[in-house]
Amino acid sequence: MDVHFTLNGENMSAAADSSTRLIDMLREGCGIKSVREGCGVGECGACTVLMNGDPICSCVTPAVQARGCDVTTVEGLETDGELDAIQESFVTNDAIQCGFCTPGMILTAKALLARNPSPSREEIRRSIAGNICRCTGYIPIINAIEAAAARTREENTAPL
Ligand code: FES
Ligand code: FES
Numbered sequence: 001m002d003v004h005f006t007l008n009g010e011n012m013s014a015a016a017d018s019s020t021r022l023i024d025m026l027r028e029g030c031g032i033k034s035v036r037e038g039c040g041v042g043e044c045g046a047c048t049v050l051m052n053g054d055p056i057c058s059c060v061t062p063a064v065q066a067r068g069c070d071v072t073t074v075e076g077l078e079t080d081g082e083l084d085a086i087q088e089s090f091v092t093n094d095a096i097q098c099g100f101c102t103p104g105m106i107l108t109a110k111a112l113l114a115r116n117p118s119p120s121r122e123e124i125r126r127s128i129a130g131n132i133c134r135c136t137g138y139i140p141i142i143n144a145i146e147a148a149a150a151r152t153r154e155e156n157t158a159p160l
Contacts, residue, residue: 005066007032008076016063022056023047025063026073034074034103038132045131048104049073055104055111057130074103077110085155086110086148093144097135105131109145117153121146 002013007030014029026032026049035058038046042060049058050072051065077084086109089095096102105128112119112127119127124145125138133141 001064003063003067005068006070008072012071014063018062018064020063022049022058022061022063022066022071025066026058026071029063032073032075036100036103038100043132044101045104045108045128046101048107048131050107050111053111053114055108055130072107072110074106077106084110085151086113086145089144089148089151090141093140093147095136095140095144101131101133101135105133105141109148112145113149113152117149117156119145119149 001016003016003025004011004013006012012030014025016025016029023035023037026035035049036046037059038044040059042057045057047057047059048055050056051061051069053070074087077087086106090102090106108128108131112124116123121142124142128138128141
């Protein structure tokens with residue numbers, strides 16, 4: 001069967017059966033290689049995507065669950081070739097080392113800032129508890145999310 005959904009703002013249709021995982025449909029059926037498989041059992045967050053704005057583990061989500069939904073991966077965060085504030089902040093705050101966790105971490109942060117534009121460091125820490133990073137020690141990631149939140153607030157209040 002074909003699953004019809006929206007992927008990064010575009011209408012998409014991809015083949016899947018009832019046992020196909022969302023991560024496989026995205027990587028193999030849609031060519032989205034930023035969605036990474038770490039553990040495959042919902043523990044590491046490397047496979048995080050946004051479904052209707054909420055972060056989910058695509059390794060434990062059936063592909064058919066995406067039917068009619070809005071799915072976002074990091075490929076969908078750029079606007080007119082410009083990186084999203086969170087992506088830029090990860091670069092400028094050295095929050096990327098090997099990069100394996102980065103797409104999932106950025107999407108989790110995106111969802112956090114959408115529902116809470118001024119998170120405390122503790123709230124940021126809690127929000128990324130399901131995203132494991134083996135490299136950074138987390139502090140640069142928390143710094144990056146905090147800086148992106150501040151920049152977004154500034155941009156949203158700047159006079160036109
Ligand atoms: S690969 Fe999905 S949570 Fe680890
Ligand atoms: S940067 Fe390597 S796992 Fe996070």
